[in-house]
Amino acid sequence: MLRELKGDLAAGASAEERVASLFEKIKKSKLNAYNILSEDSALKRAREFDKAPWGGLMAGVPIAIKSSISTRGIETNCSSRILSGYVPPYDAHVIDQLKEEGAIIIGKTNMDEFAMGTSTETSYFGPTRNPWDTDRVPGGSSGGSAAAVAAGEAPCALGSDTGGSIRCPASFCGIVGLKPTYGLVSRYGLVSYANSLEQIGPLTANVEDAALVMEVIAGHDPQDSTSVNSDGGYISGLGDGVEGLVCGVPKEYFGEGVDPLVEKAVWDAISKLVELGASWKEVSLPHTKYALAAYYIIAMSEASSNLARFDGLRYGLRLGTDQDWHTTFSEIRAAGFGSEVKRRILLGTYALSAGYYGRYYLKALKVRTLIKQDFERVLAAGGADILVTPTMPFPAFKIGERIEDPLSLYMADVFTVPINLAGVPAISVPCGFAGGLPIGLQIIGRHFDEIGVLRTAKAYEDATPYHEAVPKEVV
Amino acid sequence: MAEKDVIIGLEVHVQLNKLNSKLFCGCSTDYHDSPPNTHTCPVCLGLPGTLPVVNKRAVEYAIRVALALNCDIQGETLFYRKNYYYPDLPKAFQITQYDFPLGLGGHILIKGEDGEEKTIRITRVHMEEDPGRLVHAGTIDRAKYSMVDYNRCGMPLLEVVTEPDLRSPKEARSFLDKLRNILEYLDVFDGNLEGAMRIDSNISLVGGERAEVKNISSHKGVEKALAYEITRQRSARRRGVAQVQETRHYDELRSITVSIRTKEEAHDYRYFPEPDLVPMRIADWVPRVEAELPELPDAKRERFVAEYGIADDHAKSLTSEIRVANFYEDVAKRAPPRLAAVWIADVLKGELNYRDVTIDKFSPDHMVEILGMLEKRTITEKGAVEVIRIILDTGGDPSEVVEAGGLAKAEDDAVKEAVFAAVAECSQAVADYRSGNEKAINFIVGMVMKKTRGRADPGEANRLVKEALEEI
Numbered sequence: 001m002l003r004e005l006k007g008d009l010a011a012g013a014s015a016e017e018r019v020a021s022l023f024e025k026i027k028k029s030k031l032n033a034y035n036i037l038s039e040d041s042a043l044k045r046a047r048e049f050d051k052a053p054w055g056g057l058m059a060g061v062p063i064a065i066k067s068s069i070s071t072r073g074i075e076t077n078c079s080s081r082i083l084s085g086y087v088p089p090y091d092a093h094v095i096d097q098l099k100e101e102g103a104i105i106i107g108k109t110n111m112d113e114f115a116m117g118t119s120t121e122t123s124y125f126g127p128t129r130n131p132w133d134t135d136r137v138p139g140g141s142s143g144g145s146a147a148a149v150a151a152g153e154a155p156c157a158l159g160s161d162t163g164g165s166i167r168c169p170a171s172f173c174g175i176v177g178l179k180p181t182y183g184l185v186s187r188y189g190l191v192s193y194a195n196s197l198e199q200i201g202p203l204t205a206n207v208e209d210a211a212l213v214m215e216v217i218a219g220h221d222p223q224d225s226t227s228v229n230s231d232g233g234y235i236s237g238l239g240d241g242v243e244g245l246v247c248g249v250p251k252e253y254f255g256e257g258v259d260p261l262v263e264k265a266v267w268d269a270i271s272k273l274v275e276l277g278a279s280w281k282e283v284s285l286p287h288t289k290y291a292l293a294a295y296y297i298i299a300m301s302e303a304s305s306n307l308a309r310f311d312g313l314r315y316g317l318r319l320g321t322d323q324d325w326h327t328t329f330s331e332i333r334a335a336g337f338g339s340e341v342k343r344r345i346l347l348g349t350y351a352l353s354a355g356y357y358g359r360y361y362l363k364a365l366k367v368r369t370l371i372k373q374d375f376e377r378v379l380a381a382g383g384a385d386i387l388v389t390p391t392m393p394f395p396a397f398k399i400g401e402r403i404e405d406p407l408s409l410y411m412a413d414v415f416t417v418p419i420n421l422a423g424v425p426a427i428s429v430p431c432g433f434a435g436g437l438p439i440g441l442q443i444i445g446r447h448f449d450e451i452g453v454l455r456t457a458k459a460y461e462d463a464t465p466y467h468e469a470v471p472k473e474v475v
Numbered sequence: 476m477a478e479k480d481v482i483i484g485l486e487v488h489v490q491l492n493k494l495n496s497k498l499f500c501g502c503s504t505d506y507h508d509s510p511p512n513t514h515t516c517p518v519c520l521g522l523p524g525t526l527p528v529v530n531k532r533a534v535e536y537a538i539r540v541a542l543a544l545n546c547d548i549q550g551e552t553l554f555y556r557k558n559y560y561y562p563d564l565p566k567a568f569q570i571t572q573y574d575f576p577l578g579l580g581g582h583i584l585i586k587g588e589d590g591e592e593k594t595i596r597i598t599r600v601h602m603e604e605d606p607g608r609l610v611h612a613g614t615i616d617r618a619k620y621s622m623v624d625y626n627r628c629g630m631p632l633l634e635v636v637t638e639p640d641l642r643s644p645k646e647a648r649s650f651l652d653k654l655r656n657i658l659e660y661l662d663v664f665d666g667n668l669e670g671a672m673r674i675d676s677n678i679s680l681v682g683g684e685r686a687e688v689k690n691i692s693s694h695k696g697v698e699k700a701l702a703y704e705i706t707r708q709r710s711a712r713r714r715g716v717a718q719v720q721e722t723r724h725y726d727e728l729r730s731i732t733v734s735i736r737t738k739e740e741a742h743d744y745r746y747f748p749e750p751d752l753v754p755m756r757i758a759d760w761v762p763r764v765e766a767e768l769p770e771l772p773d774a775k776r777e778r779f780v781a782e783y784g785i786a787d788d789h790a791k792s793l794t795s796e797i798r799v800a801n802f803y804e805d806v807a808k809r810a811p812p813r814l815a816a817v818w819i820a821d822v823l824k825g826e827l828n829y830r831d832v833t834i835d836k837f838s839p840d841h842m843v844e845i846l847g848m849l850e851k852r853t854i855t856e857k858g859a860v861e862v863i864r865i866i867l868d869t870g871g872d873p874s875e876v877v878e879a880g881g882l883a884k885a886e887d888d889a890v891k892e893a894v895f896a897a898v899a900e901c902s903q904a905v906a907d908y909r910s911g912n913e914k915a916i917n918f919i920v921g922m923v924m925k926k927t928r929g930r931a932d933p934g935e936a937n938r939l940v941k942e943a944l945e946e947i
Contacts, residue, residue: 070524083523090517092524103810187751191523196750225752226525277573297830305558313623325562325621352558352745360749 001205002061002212005155009053009060010252015046015104019062022106026153031129031138032139034068034149036108045104056102057216063098064154066145067108068115069200071095071190074105078191079123080113082317082336083311083368092189092445093221094158094200101216109144109157112336114307115165117141118412120404122340129171129399132437136396139169145203146173149368150471156209157219160190162198163295164391164416167428169286170203171440174430174469178458184424186221192306194299206467207412207429207458211235214450228448237451238458243277246454248384251418252288255413259394265432265439266390269460273388276459283378283387286289287370288418294367295417296410297351297360302471304348310336343406375422379446386449386456389415391428391440415442425450429457430466438466482685483647484639485674485697487654488632490605491536491663497629498604499527499570504547507668510623511610519629521566526751529554532641533602533631534577536663538757538764540633541600543657545772550758552577554602554749559742562623563607571634577757582818583657584773585649588642595650596638597899605630608670627670639677644701647676651694654793656772659797667833678704683718688732691725700725700732707732766799773822775800792820798834800825805839810846818846818859826863841866844873853883853933883930893926894939908944916940 009015019042022080026034042062047058068078070088072095077083095105112122120128120143128143130136131151138147142159146169149157161179170177178201186201192198196367202213211234218230247270256261270280276374312318312332319335322328337345351360379382392412402409419426426449431441441460445453461467494504500518518525541548555573578600604675607628611618635654641647655672658664666672674697679685686708688700708718725731770778772794779790779800791805793816806815819842827834845862846852854862854877865869865876877883897919898905907915916937923936 042631068524070522076523078523086523087520088517090522090525187524187661188526189524192751194750223528225528226750301747304743305556305568305747308558308560309523311560311562311567312564314520314565315522329560349745352747354743354745357745357747 001155002209002355003060003403005061006059009049015049015060016043019043019046019104019106022062022153026107026148029066029151029153030134031147031151031153031252031370032126033109033128033144033151033153034064035077035079035110035123035144038071038074038105038107040197041073042104042106047225049102049104051332054102056100056157056195057212058098059102060104061102062106062155063107064105064106064145064148064157065095066142066157066159067111068160068191068193069094069158070191071108074108076108076191076432077124079111079125080338080341081124081334082312082332083191083315084124084317085124086315090189092200092224093186094217096188096214098158102124103216106154107161109142109148109154111144113341114143114303115141115160115198116303116340116344118164118168118409119397119399119403120124120144120169121399122338123240124338127399128471130396131439132174133396136398136437137172138391139172139396141165141169142177142203143169146170146175146177147442148207149173149175149203152470155205156213156428158200158213159202160193160198160200161204161416161420162194162299163420164413165198166201166203166421167391167416167426167440167442170428171442172396173439174384174466174471175203175205175410176207176210176427176461176467177201178214178427178450178453179419179425180214180218180450181425182420183226184218184230184448184450186217186219186224186227188221188223191301192302194302194436195306196302197295197299207454207461208235208238210427211454211458213237214454218450221355233451234454237455240455241277242456242459245278246385247280248283248378249457250283250288250387250389251282251284252285253389257393257411257414258390259434261432261434262390262392262394265434266388266441269431269464272454272463273460276463278456280388283384285371285374285378285418287367287374288414290367291371291418292410292414292422294364294371295346295413295421298368298421300344300348301351301361302347302348304352305346307337307341312336330368340406356385367428371418372422375418375424375444379424383444386452389400389442389444391415391442395439397438403446419444423447425453427453427457429461430469431464432461432466433469438469440447441452479642480681481642482639482679482681483641483643483701484677485635485637485641485647485650486677487651488605488675489540489635489654489658489664490668490671491533491633492633492665492671493663493666494530494533494536494631496530498530498533498602498631499629503628505683506626509626511622511626514626515628519565527749529752529755530631535760535764536631536661537577537600537602537633537766538760539661539663540635540658540760541581542551542765542768543661544578544581544583544597544600546578546581546597546600548578548757548761549575551575551754551756553754554752557744557746559744562621563628565607565625565626565628569606570749570752572601575754576601578832583650583653585646585653587649588725589645589838589871590814590821593640593646595640597637597748597805598636600636601634603632603634604628605632605903622876629630638942644698644705647701648694648698651697653772655694656795660769660771662769662872676701678707679709679718680708680712683708683712684720686718686721686723686732688723688725689735689865691727696725696727703731764815772800779803783807784817785813785816789816789820792824796834800892802834802837802839806842806846809843811850814846814849815842818842818849821864822860826867830867832867836867837863841873848873848877848941851878852932854932857929858883881928881930890923890927890931890936893923893931894943895938896926897922898943899938905944919944
């Protein structure tokens with residue numbers, strides 16, 4: 001998709017017209033994919049591009065950015081009341097990179113408040129709707145980014161993935177979403193939810209587009225001590241096929257709790273990969289059953305510390321009823337955070353408290369190490385080259401169906417969170433439909449083997465029609 | 476006075492204020508005379524999405540200090556988050572160290588209460604970031620609101636924690652003086668900048684709980700606060716009131732301490748490893764930092780004794796401040812070292828202390844010149860002291876001062892003339908001397924000094940008066 005767009009622009013198509021038509025579509029849409037539109041600056045940049053086109057991997061390409069990624073001059077509110085009105089004075093590293101490569105930022109997408117959710121229902125600005133069925137959720141937390149790309153309201157988008165927040169909505173909306181290896185993409189400018197788990201990554205219409213965005217955003221950034229160098233090669237490696245590739249199929253990712261239609265679609269995908277020259281074998285990731293508990297303890301603990309800074313003193317929500325500092329910041333936090341965010345802050349605070357730290361947080365870190373070792377063992381030389389699983393155990397559920405039952409929502413992340421705990425890369429690509437709703441195939445690789453993940457996804461995509469399906473016009 | 480039942484331990488926060496940039500961002504550390512909130516950036520303001528990056532130079536400085544305090548440098552060191560709410564802390568956590576601090580198990584020597592050298596053990600040395608500062612218009616009691624200045628936020632701090640080895644307020648003071656001296660030798664610290672050193676003191680009587688007196692910024696303040704605490708805890712004990720574990724504030728104006736919270740109200744800081752920073756393998760850094768370590772006070776003192784043949788007391792006094800030590804070495808290369816030691820340690824330092832100024836106020840060249848005059852006996856010792864005082868008070872160079880003040884030592888002939896005149900004038904004293912009252916000579920010598928306006932050498936005058944009296 002981006003290749004065609006870039007070709008059109010290079011051939012003289014007007015960037016301004018393309019951008020303007022996106023805004024027209026977005027404004028008519030009932031999906032609620034965006035919190036903030038940067039219409040003026042985007043149109044201005046598009047006009048400048050038309051006047052004197054620049055080069056770059058993303059030259060003239062419009063892109064939507066998740067509301068948790070800092071953009072200079074464009075409100076960055078994490079879909080939270082407490083940050084509404086906050087306009088950052090600085091760009092995230094990935095935004096610097098995108099601008100350098102010529103991209104045009106069109107707006108900030110809706111998300112679960114502070115990325116805490118699996119459905120984009122916890123947003124202060126209301127839920128985003130799934131373009132395939134507007135009564136259903138788009139997945140989360142990067143639901144706005146996924147819905148926008150699926151509905152043609154953005155050619156591509158950035159999301160962030162702490163426990164599945166890119167892959168889940170990609171799966172529910174029938175598009176491609178990649179969570180890179182921890183450390184491959186700078187987190188500088190990503191408003192932290194759980195620092196040790198999350199990565200920024202692309203949500204795109206196809207695998208090639210994801211590879212293109214990765215070429216732009218991957219690599220070491222001196223502002224992020226946890227980031228590392230990238231050798232690139234994501235696009236050039238795409239055509240290498242899957243001949244001789246060994247696909248591991250972890251048995252813990254099938255069976256109880258998984259929709260049979262999802263299971264069938266994933267097995268069909270495995271057969272397709274075999275048809276293309278790969279082989280498969282069953283593997284075991286025995287600590288999978290502890291992943292959810294460990295994940296939520298680590299994520300909530302880190303979140304309780306990360307979100308403590310939002311007190312309304314320097315930026316964000318102010319109620320106009322200032323009293324002494326304690327009362328004022330307590331009232332601002334009470335009014336500014338939604339209930340899911342409060343729940344996670346409370347649980348995280350509890351888990352880090354004296355006397356509980358060892359029992360919860362330290363134990364969760366130990367489990368995390370075991371889970372990482374599970375992946376390293378099955379993906380070691382002589383074992384599997386990649387792993388293939390469902391992204392989500394079921395397709396998109398109805399808005400309101402699970403939101404009152406946090407535990408059942410947390411359970412939905414069962415196949416995505418182990419990947420974040422292990423730090424390995426994983427992509428979700430469309431692999432079929434269940435009752436008209438997209439199903440996602442998750443392809444997991446070794447640390448820093450994005451190239452292997454992408455070329456497997458690309459070979460599969462080339463051999464299947466699912467990524468070409470688009471939802472009927474939802475205006 | 477050292478009291479067997481007094482137990483004191485210190486936690487000293489030292490700003491590494493000789494670094495150019497803050498601990499986790501590129502902001503300048505040179506904020507002391509700047510308007511509020513002008514030395515800040517998204518990182519030290521903790522704006523959403525920003526990440527800390529460790530200033531490697533700060534870690535090197537910290538290793539330098541830990542080595543100088545004879546600590547074991549840990550192979551791998553780690554930062555933690557200390558979580559608490561306060562308006563001067565924009566992230567609502569302080570990045571500090573907890574488990575795996577930079578240095579453990581050191582010691583330094585101080586002068587103990589009994590005058591003997593005493594070893595004070597250092598528990599740990601760790602790095603952390605300074606918070607910002609609350610500012611109030613007028614006094615804190617009267618201000619209607621507080622303002623926050625984040626210029627200080629993110630300044631590199633070291634926390635030096637001692638074992639409870641100190642036995643008196645004076646020993647605590649002695650430790651702090653020595654620590655400051657070492658830090659200045661290491662060229663990582665300027666103690667003259669506001670807020671450069673802040674001290675928390677833990678004090679208890681044997682068998683009692685301890686009180687922690689927080690955040691005192693002067694050595695003298697620590698000494699006074701501890702003295703107050705000893706008296707307070709003693710009298711409470713006499714009245715049968717048990718000391719509870721508590722945190723106290725030192726009220727500098729009233730020189731008393733006030734309880735701010737007890738153990739039950741203590742914070743739970745919910746420490747956990749800072750996920751945005753990776754562990755640092757600092758073991759590999761140590762050899763290089765160690766090789767660059769400058770000569771420290773105790774070593775310099777020994778060298779001064781050996782190299783310049785001066786008394787140990789003088790060597791100690793000269794090395795108790797790096798600037799004085801450097802001054803002395805500069806002078807001693809160009810003047811007799813022993814004479815220089817006496818005049819700098821005994822005279823110049825006293826005059827500086829009296830005026831509360833540092834040795835930067837006096838030029839080594841001037842000291843060399845003055846010592847030269849003394850050696851050639853063109854001025855008297857009294858005259859030399861006068862020259863030093865005049866230069867400190869009004870400026871000028873020694874030869875000018877000597878000339879303008881008529882301080883040059885009188886010529887021998889002039890002295891002899893004065894002696895004859897004095898003997899002639901003081902007939903009563905001469906008679907007394909002759910009748911066996913030897914003390915009467917002092918009156919005559921005094922008259923000689925008066926006639927020469929002090930420019931005669933008193934010993935010389937005494938000898939000449941005796942001669943004259945015997946000749947008559």
